C-alpha cells in the first residue's frame with residue numbers, strides 16, 4: 564500500500580497542473596509528499612511535495628542554504644527523512660537504508676573530485692560505478708560500458724589518464740560518466756556546473772541533452788541556469804526549505820545568468836518575470 568497518492572505531488576498553488584494519479588507508481592521516477600528533514604535542532608526542509616515524471620528534465624533552484632542538496636541527499640538515502648514520504652520508482656526510500664533503487668539511479672554529488680589522492684585512471688573511476696550490492700565483482704563487459712560512458716561525456720580519449728591531473732570540469736565529467744555507466748533511468752546531479760570551465764559546461768549540456776533525448780529523467784540542482792537553461796522544461800524553487808514555485812522555468816534578472824554573478828544576496832526580480840510565472844521572487 565502506498566502511503567500517499569502515487570505521484571501525488573505538489574505543494575501550494577503554483578503547481579504544474581499534473582494529474583499523476585493514473586500513472587503506476589513504479590513508473591514515477593520521483594514522488595515526494597510532505598517531506599521534512601530535521602538535522603540536529605535545525606529544520607532544513609518542511610512540507611516539500613512534488614513529482615518528477617518519466618522523461619522530464621527538472622531543475623531544483625534556490626539560494627544558498629535553501630535546502631537543495633539536503634533534498635537530493637534525502638532522496639538517495641544519505642540524509643534521513645524526518646517526516647513525510649519519498650518514493651523513487653515506487654520504492655519508498657523513507658522506510659529504511661537500502662531502499663533506494665540504485666540499479667535505476669545515477670547520482671552525481673556536489674563538489675567532489677573523482678579520485679583525490681588515489682592513483683586511479685578515469686576508466687577505473689567510472690568502472691567503480693558498476694560495483695554494488697556490497698560485492699566487488701564487476702559485471703561482464705564492464706570495461707566497454709565504462710568506455711561508452713566516458714564517450715558520452717567526451718572523455719573517451721582520456722580513459723587511461725590518471726584523474727589526478729584532471730581539471731575540475733574533467734572530474735565532474737568523470738563523475739557523471741560514473742553515474743551513467745549503469746545506464747540509469749533517473750539521473751540526479753547536484754550543482755554540476757559549479758566551478759567548472761566553459762568547455763566542460765558545454766560538454767555537460769550536450770550530454771544532458773542527448774540523455775534527455777533518449778528518455779532519461781533528470782533532476783538537476785542548480786544555482787544558475789547557465790548552459791543548461793535552454794534544456795530545462797520545469798523548475799522547482801526552494802526557499803528556506805519550502806517549495807515556493809513548481810512550474811515554468813523562471814527567467815533570471817538581467818546579469819544573473821552569468822557565471823560571474825554572486826547569487827547569495829537577496830533581490831526582487833519582479834520587473835523581469837515572464838507573465839506565466841506569477842508572483843515569484845527567485846533568489847538565483
Ligand SMILES: Nc1ncnc2c1ncn2[C@@H]1O[C@H](COP(=O)(O)OP(=O)(O)OP(=O)(O)O)[C@@H](O)[C@H]1O
Pocket residue numbers: 602603605607625626627628629630631632633634
Ligand atoms: N549536517 C547538517 N547539520 C545541520 N545543518 C545542516 C547540515 N547540512 C546542511 N545543513 C544546513 O541546512 C541548510 C541547507 O543546506 P543545503 O546544503 O541543503 O542547501 P543548498 O540549498 O544546497 O545550499 P548550497 O547552494 O549552498 O549548496 C543550510 O543552512 C545548512 O547549513
